[in-house]
Amino acid sequence: MSRSHRYTAAAAAALALTVLPASVPFAPSAGAAVAAPARSQTRISTAFSLPGDRVYPEGIAADARTGDLYAASFADGTVFKRTPGRSAAEVFLPAGADGRRTANGLKVDRAGRLWVCDSSSGIAVYDTRTRRLLARFTVPGDGARFVNDVAIAPDGSAYITDSSRAVVYRVTPRDLAAAAGGTAVLTPRFDLAAVLDPHAPTAFTLNGIVADPAGRYLLVADMTGADLYRLDTASGAIRKVALDGGDMLNADGLELQNGRLWVVHNTDDTISRWRIGRDGTTARKERQVTDASLQLPTTLARLHGTLYVVRSQFDKGGPLGSGTPEIPFTIAAVRGL
Template identity: 70%
Template sequence: MSRVRQPIAVTAAALAAVLSLTPAAQAVQVTRTAVTAPAAPAAASAASESRVRISTAHELPGDRVYPEGIAADPRTGDLYAGSFTDGTVFRMTPGRRTAQVFLPAGADGRDTANGLKVDRAGRLWVTDSTTGVSVYDTRSRRLLARFEVPGQEPRFVNDLALTPDGSAYLTDSVRAVVYRVTPAQLSRAAGRTATLTPGFDLTGVLDPREPGAFSLNGIVAGPSGRHLLTVDMVGGDLYRLDPASGAIARVALHGGDMLHADGLELQGGRLWVVHNTDNAVSRWRVTADGTAARMERRVSDEALQLPTTLVRVRGTLHVVRSQFDKGGPLGEGTPRRPFTIASVRGL
């Protein structure tokens, strides 16, 4: 399938419009880490504040990286990050501060690298907002398969999640659908390009909005794979998806909302959420069936530099500092160099 150029111009503009909607008054930002918890005593908040630490874990070489996605290899502990501006994928190894280029800019025709995940077989999944998702062997760096969005309409393939059965689920922020790639489809697509097929369509479920506006963003899978959680960054709602029945339901949120939510991370019944233009990370307790969630803590800090997603490894959150508002797709100015991945401990 030929690559579609027009949709990325439309969706990049939509991204800028949506993320720039945040009034400054809505972002609770301080010069150092602050923790807010509804109805928490001041002494408890001060104690929590002292336990949250933000520092730099890794540096990404390049002047215009503007990273967007991150993934951890469950077998090796390596981390992978992708550049939104040119599709470069970096690999970060334990004990080394500076990342190495794993896949160069424009590899295999990709213009961007958004959502990233590494599966149990050592395959790296990389979404490209303009086309779909590419799958690589992390040992040989060989392209194993590619799946592309059908049609000519605008699209923005954003984040993805992997379930224990080997299926991949990908959000489209403009079409408000979640695509699915099954292990059988991956096997059939070996060495060639296949078409992405929708697994869920949330068009009639989300709150009404202008055509082409952003909606779905981060997505995670429950530990059993019986349900998925995906967030509507504009409406601030979380949705539960049932792969077996196809059912879609709004998750009951208590203690806050998920406005401006981007990447998600789910481990041990807790859900971590980055709120991009708020420079914030929140932590939620999720029920076992995924039908309700309660916010436990929220950290807001300008040191997060417009975070887009995160991954949790051995108790540490590795957060992508996109700097999209510093000369990137959302603003003017000069970004801090080098671009970095932050480590957040104590949240």
Template identity: 65%
Template sequence: MHHARRSLVVAALAAPLLLGSAAQAAGPSVDGKVRISTAYVIPGDRVYPEGITADPRTGDLYAGTFEGGAVFKMTPGDRVAKEFLPARGDGRSQALGMEVDRSRRLWVTDRLTGLAVYDIPSRRLLARFTVTGQQARLVNDMAITPDGTAYITDSRRAVVYRVTPEQLAKAQEQGGDTPLTPAFDLSAVVEPHAPDSITLNGIVTEPSGRYLLTVDMTGGDLYRIALPSGRVEKVALSGGDLTTGDGLELRNGTLWAAHPITDAYAISRWRIGSDGRTARLTRRVTDPALQTPTTLLRKDGKLYVVRSQFDKGGPTGPGTPRLPFSIAAVSGL
């Protein structure tokens, strides 16, 4: 986010794209093997879904929205998602990066305020972490390591925040707002960009928690953050780069990235070296049926991809979205 998702698209990257009827049909063929279909429908005419995560115990999916911050629950077997958390609840204006931890807590980021943690069974707000100061911020994607520590990217400040289980317990006990403080500052490592550029975006954890991988959306680089030291290295990419890389998913040495690119909506697939220091592009699929994909997750052999339609009257483009908003299922990738 590891799913969530997770992220905002650079305005300069998005522009209107007229989608043909074939791209809107269920299950169009891509490259002869990959198939894209609609897995879930999200109600609402201006929700603009952004992040996604899964509850490993139940198989339920959760999608956050850019407009208003509502969170929708998607249950296997039910095509239409149901509202789980209302828009603008608990001061939330957006729901971007999301994760479900082992204790069935739902973690949700808001780009301007910070992070909120909810108990799934009761839907009760457990703790809230806020970014302090007046500096520009974009609290974005997150990943939770096996020890229960959450790491969250800030796409304006090029930092990674950290919330440990101990900090969560203390924040829950004290109530109110707890400061969200940076753990790792990558501003001196990330390639220089224009002041308003989006840098760190998607973030994932290696399964055992040895390191994190995070993408610089504007520069197209992938960075490895060793844990717990925080040592940062640029991953050596071969076969391509990760320009416009948004949400990431890492499973069994394979990394998938969503690319909400103008006129070329894409998903790329990479093979990660055993030490996380190399990544080789193995496939890239482009299709308008992806509808500005912001993030994705792997479940039951498929990728579930958020179709944000950000460039259709959303945060990065004029026009009108094609309703209903939806989550795509991508098989064969």
């Protein structure tokens, strides 16, 4: 592609796989009670814009302490910051900073550290006050990898999905301290390859991930198999969550608050909301909204009752399609869902 910002062939192909199941329609299991559409109760507007004409954003994170929101560009690795009340974000970490070629999953932890996934290499940790790089963790070996999303558990441990390897890495506070100012290798904590539904060798599997506020378990979506998995943080046990009323097909980013799980289904332009059982082994679909104005959403963050949803536009001149994106790129505000 002859453009000001070029995707590498590997990155473009990898991203295409993350949303490849677009041709498969949303299909609840037979006999399932499908939640009524929530369109009439949901309000979708633009929260803020992102500078640049080739942004193609992928990740978002909220800092609950300050109200700041961070968004990431898959195209070149830029990380943006939007402070409360502003209609436009500003560059927080420039493109290519610290060798970062892409930026997708983001999370701000309780200590004010920003975790930034680079799909092609690993994850980096920054001080949100000084913008200083604190540590970097890389994927071991030379095989395929796609570091996709990150969740922070109450004990401060970070859990990171790899969509190519079907594993979840863990970085503990001790690991972070040991790597301070340098680079360390990511260590898998959960390997789901043996439990996932059969899929093509190149298909993407694990995507969005969230942590139970009590620290007992993680929930991670298999976007190709359309399943949700519960990962026990203490025992390492893995089990499939019983879904009632729908599935996790094309599930990308997740958000978990107060026993409710919000799920972005990327190529479906859909957000679904689920009620999670007390032990995390069941999920019942309550509502969903499908709207073209979501512009192929990839993830979301919930702050003060509002869902901030990434409008990726990957299908408009990006690695998944042709045409011209709507400028400026924006983050949507979704209320009432």
